[in-house]
Amino acid sequence: MGYVNGLKCRECGKEYPKEPLHVCSFCFGPLEVDYDYEGIKKVINREVIQSRSNTMWRYKELLPIDGEPTVGSQVGFTPLVKANNLAKILGVEELYVKNDSVNYPTFSFKDRVVSTALSKAKEFGYKIVGCATTGNLGNSVAAQAAQACLESYIIMPADLEQGKIIGTLIYNPNVIKVTGNYDQVNRLCSEIADKYGWAIVNVNIRPYYGEGSKTFGYEIMEQLGWKVPKHIVVPMAGGSLITKIGKAIKEFVQLGLIDGADTKLHGAQASGSSPITTAVKGKTDVIRPVKPNTIAQSIAIGNPADGFYSVKSINVSGGWAEDVTDDELVEGIKLLARTEGIFTETAGGVTVAVTKKLIEQGKIPRDESIVISITGNGLKTQEAVINKLYEPKIINPSLAEFDKVMEEKMAAVR
Ligand SMILES: *Cc1c(COP(=O)(O)O)cnc(C)c1O
Ligand SMILES: [Zn+2]
Numbered sequence: 001m002g003y004v005n006g007l008k009c010r011e012c013g014k015e016y017p018k019e020p021l022h023v024c025s026f027c028f029g030p031l032e033v034d035y036d037y038e039g040i041k042k043v044i045n046r047e048v049i050q051s052r053s054n055t056m057w058r059y060k061e062l063l064p065i066d067g068e069p070t071v072g073s074q075v076g077f078t079p080l081v082k083a084n085n086l087a088k089i090l091g092v093e094e095l096y097v098k099n100d101s102v103n104y105p106t107f108s109f110k111d112r113v114v115s116t117a118l119s120k121a122k123e124f125g126y127k128i129v130g131c132a133t134t135g136n137l138g139n140s141v142a143a144q145a146a147q148a149c150l151e152s153y154i155i156m157p158a159d160l161e162q163g164k165i166i167g168t169l170i171y172n173p174n175v176i177k178v179t180g181n182y183d184q185v186n187r188l189c190s191e192i193a194d195k196y197g198w199a200i201v202n203v204n205i206r207p208y209y210g211e212g213s214k215t216f217g218y219e220i221m222e223q224l225g226w227k228v229p230k231h232i233v234v235p236m237a238g239g240s241l242i243t244k245i246g247k248a249i250k251e252f253v254q255l256g257l258i259d260g261a262d263t264k265l266h267g268a269q270a271s272g273s274s275p276i277t278t279a280v281k282g283k284t285d286v287i288r289p290v291k292p293n294t295i296a297q298s299i300a301i302g303n304p305a306d307g308f309y310s311v312k313s314i315n316v317s318g319g320w321a322e323d324v325t326d327d328e329l330v331e332g333i334k335l336l337a338r339t340e341g342i343f344t345e346t347a348g349g350v351t352v353a354v355t356k357k358l359i360e361q362g363k364i365p366r367d368e369s370i371v372i373s374i375t376g377n378g379l380k381t382q383e384a385v386i387n388k389l390y391e392p393k394i395i396n397p398s399l400a401e402f403d404k405v406m407e408e409k410m411a412a413v414r
Contacts, residue, residue, distance in 0.1 A: 002066040003040045007031040007207055010309070018064070020124050020199065022206045030305075031207045033064045041255050046226055049257075056112055056215035062251060063215070064208045065119045071148040072115020074104050076215050080223035083372070085339040086352075090359055094369040096229065097336070098220050100376070101344050106143050106167065107377035108136035108298075108345075109216055109241065114144050116212030117201035126199040127151060132189040134182050134237060134298045135164030136376055141201060142171035153198065155185050160297060163380035181292060183303045202238070206305070213241045217248025220371055221258055228263045230368035231319070233355045235347040235375055236267045236276050237299040239310030245373075246313035265314050266364070267321035268354035270294035270329060270346075276307050280321035285311045295326045295384050296346040298376055320363045324353040330388050332356070333378060343378035351375075 007016040011029030022031055040061045052058035056076025057069050079099045087095035100109040114137070121129050130153035131141045138154040145152035154168050158177040169175055178185045186203070193204040201209045221228055228249060234242040242265055252258045269277045272294030275287050287307035292300035304310070314321055324332070329346055332353035337343050344352070355372050358364045378385070395401040 002064070003036045003061050004064050004066070005034045005036050008034040020126075020205050022204050030309075033207055033211050035062065037251070037254055044255070044257075046222075046257060049222065056115070056212070056219070059215055059218050062211075062218070063116055064211050065116070066123055069115060069119045070122050071118035072105075072111060072144050075111045075115045076103065077219060078103050080220060080371070081340065081342070083340050086336065089335065089339055090356055092359060092364075092366045092370060094229075096220075096224070096369070096371045097340060097342060097374050098216065098223075098371055099342060099374050100216065101342060101348065101374050101378070105147075106136070106139040107380065108140065109213070109373075109375040110136040110140040111144070112215050113137075113209045113212035113240075114140040114201060117199070117205055117209035118144050118148055118150065120208040121150070121199035121201070121205060122148065124199065124205075128153065128196075128198040129201060130155065130189070130192070130198050131201045132156075132182065132186040132203065133168075134300060135160050135167075135380070136298055137202060138173075138175075139164065139167040139380075142168045142173040142175075145173060146171040153192075155189055155192070157182055157185055157297075161381050161383050163382060164297075167380055182301050183289070186301075186303075186305075202305075210240045210244055210306075213244035214248040214251070216241065216373070217245035218252065220245075221249070221252055224369075226258050228258060228261045229371045230262070231264050231266060231364050231370045232373060233266045233268055233351055233358065233364075233370065234373045235299050235351045236269050236310055236321075237301045237304065237347075239267075239276055239304045239306035241373070241375070242267055243306050243309045243313045246317060263317060264319035264364075265317040266319040266354070266358055267310060267314050268351045269299060269321070269323045270296035270350050271323040271325050272296070273300040273302060274323040275302060276304055276310050277321035277323040279307070279311050280314055285315075287311070294346075295381075296329055296350050298345060298381075299347045299350065320358060322354045322357045322361075322363075324350055324357060328353040328357075330384060333385060334388070336374070337378070342374060344374045345376040345378050345381040346384050347376050348374045348378070349384070
């Protein structure tokens with residue numbers, strides 16, 4: 001029946017039953033899922049996990065549902081790619097890309113949190129689900145709700161990229177566009193959750209939703225042969241993913257699945273929306289909300305819900321944080337594509353460009369192992385690169401004209 005003890009306040013430690021709650025009624029701290037690790041230790045080990053299906057649910061004891069997953073049972077276990085070509089360009093010895101741009105079913109890491117949240121929402125008996133989204137979350141909630149026969153409401157800023165909007169509308173959810181930024185959408189969704197009693201995945205069932213992100217970290221460790229890398233670079237929006245990767249590593253150590261961990265977590269943001277990297281670089285844990293202005297819309301959150309905890313996770317690990325301009329992130333997208341054949345979205349461009357910066361700064365030594373977290377797919381944010389690529393030649397279907405193109409090419413080389 002699952003290994004969840006209940007929920008626990010991250011601030012004061014007060015315990016709550018496993019219900020759709022998300023804030024502590026005493027101190028207003030966020031609630032977190034609390035597990036029976038002794039019980040889990042008795043039933044899982046490396047062999048048991050390896051014998052299971054290649055999905056994120058191979059770690060089901062560490063996920064907050066009671067029975068079997070009913071939504072998104074095929075999500076996760078995406079490739080961890082040894083990125084030798086990119087390593088050469090960046091001048092480092094051991095580099096990997098964890099590639100959630102090919103996650104199922106909607107090509108981003110959000111499929112992980114959504115399968116967890118919707119499986120839990122079904123256990124709670126909800127019939128209507130929803131989310132506040134910067135794009136990818138809406139895609140995944142709409143798709144997985146369709147598959148699970150749940151009605152869904154996707155609330156988004158009106159100016160998202162076309163690929164993100166179409167990638168939601170196609171599943172026929174209820175879409176509401178809001179004239180405002182994500183932080184305003186999020187505030188509205190808190191009020192909607194209170195008034196309508198729906199399961200808004202990243203608001204009122206957020207403690208369960210966030211746990212799905214841990215599987216990104218579990219997979220990195222298992223795919224490295226039950227080891228941790230020295231460095232993981234992670235894009236940050238609300239700051240949930242980086243915090244949960246930290247939790248994943250801690251849990252694997254606690255369960256004896258890995259021998260120990262000394263991984264530095266590094267956070268990545270776009271300079272136009274960088275409240276978390278600004279705090280880390282300023283050596284404070286006080287997050288000053290900003291008004292986002294960047295093409296990296298999927299991570300453009302000015303008032304991050306887990307900002308404080310992501311600063312803490314970074315500092316405890318001994319990692320650092322950096323941000324890059326929109327031009328740099330576009331270069332990051334193009335660099336990953338031409339070296340590794342992986343087309344990532346703007347958030348991935350940020351992560352690649354920040355990794356490059358951290359290596360140049362010496363924050364990531366060139367002889368230590370590095371994992372770059374690629375969290376979304378470039379086909380959804382084509383606006384970012386459409387004017388940054390070369391214009392192909394157009395010819396008539398004649399070999400003579402093709403020969404001419406080749407002659408010009410050879411002349412240019414000489
Ligand atoms: C949502 C998102 C993130 C970051 O998520 P948080 O957990 O809110 O920090 C990173 N990359 C992509 C592509 C996303 O959609
Ligand atoms: Zn509390």
